[in-house]
Amino acid sequence: MNKNLFEYLLRLGDDSLIIGHRLSEWCGHGPILEEDIAMTNMALDFIGQATTIFEYAAKVENTGRDADALAFLRYEREYRNVLLVEQPNEDFAVTMVRQFLFDAFRKPLYEALQNSSDTQIAAIAEKSLKETKYHLKHSSEWVIRLGDGTEESHEKAQYAVDTLWRYTDELFFENEVDAALQAENVIPSLIPIREEWQKTVTDVLTEATLSIPQNGWKQQGGRTGLHSEHLGYILAELQYMQRAYPGMKW
């Protein structure tokens, strides 16, 4: 098995799975009916992406574990998502700013992954990019509306940016897994992706009249399986059925 490829697929799949889980928590509780539908729709896109990615990961691993086993039956330290996506929804501002910071990363990433030497990854990226462009448009528009809306919404949006900023550096985490895959042109370097992310974030936050926190305190650990306290609770819900009724078909 290609261990690096498997590891990379878990990163992609877990980011999608966990942010999809967070978005799905809004279902039935959105601030406007249209937005309830939009967030559920995005959750559905992310669960769909996670499914395709885990199906491929299962094939790469080739030990008989399937996509569901990867999604539902790993231990906490085996999840590879960034800390950003597991942060709680709190309110609509935190949810949308989190979404925006993530979408602004995912869009250039998928654009670059379309050129992957791995045809499966290229296909997944091409399909997911269409959804991601829509997600980024949607979350950018909300960040602007909230930032440049009322005094109250501006404060909440600024709080969200300030709170989540410490988790953004980890989006660009790279280690020997990346180096090996980059050498085979499976994945791109994150340097130009970071530049594009920085530009998108600066443009949108400026238009939203929000200030960009000065780089300082950084949190990371998700990519190596060291998560915040929040992930355990996500997994307690996510894995409940698979753990309570082991080995059953649903």
Added chain:
Amino acid sequence: MKENNIEELERQFQEKIDNDIKIEPRDWMPDAYRDTLIRQISQHAHSEIVGMLPEGNWITRAPNLRRKAVLLAKVQDEAGHGLYLYSAAETLGADREETIDDLHSGKAKYSSIFNYPTLSWADMGAIGWLVDGAAIMNQVPLCRCSYGPYARAMVRVCKEESFHQRQGFEIMTTLANGTPEQKAMAQDALNRFWWPALMMFGPNDAESKHTEQSMRWKIKRQTNDELRQQFVDITVPQAEMIGLTIPDADLKFNTETGHYEFGEINWDEFWQVVKGNGPCNKDRVDARRKAKENGMWVREAAAAYAEKRANRNKEKRA
């Protein structure tokens, strides 16, 4: 003279209805017809929206990726149905926000079935199979309802509901053919949802205060008891097919009539839940009220931003 005019309008209105010509938003209609439709369509819209909650309760715990995606899509469809139904009510002059406030104050009702809790994954199967199944029985005739926008909304809603019903039955089939724990889970869900599903058709015809007038206006095309009987006749063999037992000791097939006879519904429970005393009435309405209250600042921000933008565009043009 004026009275004669109204009589003449009413005569023409009823003539259209009798000839199956659809009533459209700009057409003249009696106030009582308008009020009945607003009440019925907004109740229906509220049922879709409140109905998102019991199923939403299992999205984060769905047992696998496929079931999770299907459940998300289903709940999203319900939100979509709520949206077209609120729009249909708006064509009659009902304001969406006011209609929603009536739900929160307890003035407007919604389907009582959603006041029962979802306690296991099998409840997702039971809701799809029984609740969406009963909803289809109620809604298929509404595709021929005399009010055009409602009838057209129902055509689309029914297509999606029939998909929901099938996915629910498929969940139940999988569980019923599964391990003993899964089968017990399915039977328990059927036990809890069977009677509330029969109650979804409303009181017996003799007790139903709106039926007669609604039938004359072709807002309603079949009575509560007729629809309930159809539902029982279709559903009982489905339960037998997957080896589950309907929780009704009096249930038997009458070979002469070709219909199932079933036991007495607990009408006391029905009225208690309608009055707000069901297991989840308070939770459901509180959840919706909270969503609205917590969303207030978001809606205000969107409105404020839209206004700023409009002003900026005006300045640019000037």
